Amino acid sequence: MNNGWKISAEWETLDTGSQEERSCFAALGIQANDRWLTEGRDALANRLRQAPLLSAYHLAEWFAWNWWRLRWEPRASNPDWAFAHKMSNIGGGYIWPNITIFSDGERTALLAKATRERIETPFRYITDAAAILPSGKFEVVVDEFVGQVLERLDAQGVGPTNLSCLWSDVxxxxxxxxxxxxxxxxxxxxxxxxxLGEDEVIEFLNSAERFGISAVEEIAADQGHSLASASVSASGLLAAAQRGFAVKPSEMVRLRRAPDSSNRPADIPAWRLGAEMAKALRDQEALGDAPLENVRLAEFLAAEKGIAEATKNTELGISILVHSNAEAHIALRSRWQSGRRFELARLLCDHLMHPDDRLSPATRANTYRQKVQRSFAAELLSPFFSVMNMLQGDYSQESLLDLAQHFNVSEMTIRTQLVNHGVLEREDLDPDAVLQVA
Incomplete structure (x- = not known):
């Protein structure tokens, strides 16, 4: 797959508006993987356009203002998320494309949707497409585009501008x-x-010093996902974990032969990496096609046998594995057995990937790390090969429910397996989980 994208601007003439707007009025086109995400029907000219007439200045300003969130913030459900991630909210009197941009930290998604046909609207976008690209490539194109707009402003003798100030700060x-x-x-x-308030910054950085910045960032992404109020203080996390179950880190299962790591995370979908790790572990432990029993799952984590059947849960809204000196503790979010099994498998995955981390969080966020966990858990608990053999082409809800009961997982776990492997369309999954495949 061609993981390229580009923004092209061909300067046009505009007689009204601010100096910035007149100088940077352009036929503005956005391409990803050789498809025009900005293609649409121009009702006034009665023809298709790949690059509608828009303000390159407004777009560059939007990129600059939202750069950090576009680069790092995954898909979330908080109320103002769309304003930082949907181009249709740029405004300025223009008809902007219905393109949504967000990242899982390693890979950036660009989702283009056709706009509704309205009599009073002179331009209607017609592209429905999704593109996934390494986030580094996203950065490069944004840098080049903003630089192009700043050069245009300089050539036109316009400046300093709000854009130049914003971009200098970035x-x-x-x-x-x-x-x-x-x-x-x-x-x-x-x-x-x-x-972010100064006290909040200090709390996050203190927790990062105790547990490592990457793990604390995962918890931050979870809070951003749902405006959760979970504590990120080191003492709060330790206290929550110690109310859970003791485990023995030195006795946890290890992957003797990890999947090929020659590719960078940005080059491999999260679901594929998680699935490959789970397959390697199933092969190593000679699990065959059978469901993974609770006792064996507990053994992998060196936890007490009844951990999956217990109903004791954490109030944090997430599941965690926390190391404290020579000890470690697990606290789970779910009270239900299938959910607890899934969370245990996720924590196992995180420990296998980050064995030196003192905190492994399993959250609701859509970061790359969390998506790897979910895919690993799905494959470990309900291996795809076995799922396909048992379904025999019957993908009805009744069959999926039967299979979920067989493997002691949720129906969503089975359905996600089928979507990740291309058996079912992505639209068959909850829209908020569509980019699990990213």
Whole structure:
């Protein structure tokens, strides 16, 4: 698959508006994987256009204002998420494409949807397409486009502008490791730059010092996902974990032969990496096609036998594996056995991937790390080969429910397996989980 995308601007003439707008009025086209995401029908000219007439200045300003959130914030359900991720909210009197942009940290999604046909609307976008690209490539194209707009403004003798100030701040923040870390945390929490209070910043950084920044960022993404109020303080996480179940880190299962890691995470879908790890573990432990029993799952985590059947849960809204000196504790979110099995498998995956981390969180966020966990858990508990053999082409809800009971997982787990492997269309899954395949 061609993982390329580009933004092209051919300058046009505009007689009204601000200096910035007149200077940067353009036929603006956005392509991803050789498809025009901006293609539409121009009712006034009665023809198709790949690059409608828009304000390149407004688009560049939107990229600059939302850069941190576009780069790091995954799909979320908080109320203002769309304003930072949907181009249709740019405004300025233009008909913007219905393109949504978000990242799981490693890979960036661009989702284009056709707009409704309205008599009074002179331009209607017609593309329905999804493109997934390495987030580094997303950065490069945005940098080039904003640079092109700034050069145009300079050539037209316009400046300084709000865009030049915003972009200078972004470049400076990206070059400052400490400030970059804070901006990333703000983005994961669904906040704009400087929206995070000083006390909150200190709490996050103290937790990062105790558990590592990557694990704390996962918890931040969970809070941003749903405006949760879970504590990220080191003491709060430790207290929650110690109310759970003791485990023995030195006795946890290890992958003797990990999947090929020559590809960077950005080059491999999260679901594929998780599935390959689970297959490797099933082969290593000679699990065959049989369902994974609760006792064996507990053994993998060196936990007490009844951990999957218990109903004790954490009030954090997430599941965690926390190391404290020579001990470790697991606290689970779900009270239901199938949910607890899934969470245990997710924590096992995270421990296998990050064995030196002192905190493994399994959250509701759609980051790359969380998606790897979910795919690993689905494949470990309900291996795809066995699922297909048992379904025999019958994908009815009744068959999926029967199979879910057989493997002691949720129906959604079975359905996600089928979607990830292309057996069912993505639309058959909950829309908020569509980019599990990313």
């Amino acid at each position: 470049i400076a923040e990206r070059g400052d490791p400490e400030l970059s870390r804070i901006r990333k945390l703000e983005a994961l929490l669904g906040k704009q730059p400087d929206d």
